[in-house]
Amino acid sequence: MFNIISYIFFLSITSYVTVDVGRRCYREGKAYLKYLLHDESLCLTINRLLLGSYYLVNLGYIAVSLAFWGKIGSMEEVVTVTAGRIGNIILILCVLHYLNLLTFYFLRKKLTLK
Template identity: 50%
Template structure:
């Protein structure tokens, strides 16, 4: 019973986080890319590709993390498992976000100075 509840809660939580963060980053990311690169059309295309890749990575990671087949026996294990799994996907999102920001910043410096 706890396993089904854990899978359901995990998928709901990660889906909400993925969709909400993707929406926020996509909305603000277009302005950031346009500021760095200047041209609107390529920035919008890059922003859309980043959103698509973001969704693929997160859905893939969430699905992959379910393959462990964790066994949950009580409510305390349920909360611990959900916390660890949700925390790991949030940390992954954070790392990927800052890698993208740094990459585009460095590419824009190279693009502007060449």
């Protein structure tokens, strides 16, 4: 029973965060990519690919992480386990986002040196 409660909280919060962050990064990332690449059609293509990859990676990780949950025996464990798992997802989102920004920054530097 406690596992089901934890799954519901985990899936609803992480799905919301994943979709919301994906939308925001997609919407605001257009300007960043235009600044870096100066090609509108290439920017939109890259932005769509990044969004699709982002959703696949995050929703895949969320699904896989459900498979490794142990038995939860109390409401206290529901809160601690769910909060820890949600924190891991958010940290992974943050790292992936900054890796993408750094990658495009260094690609831009490399392109401008030619």
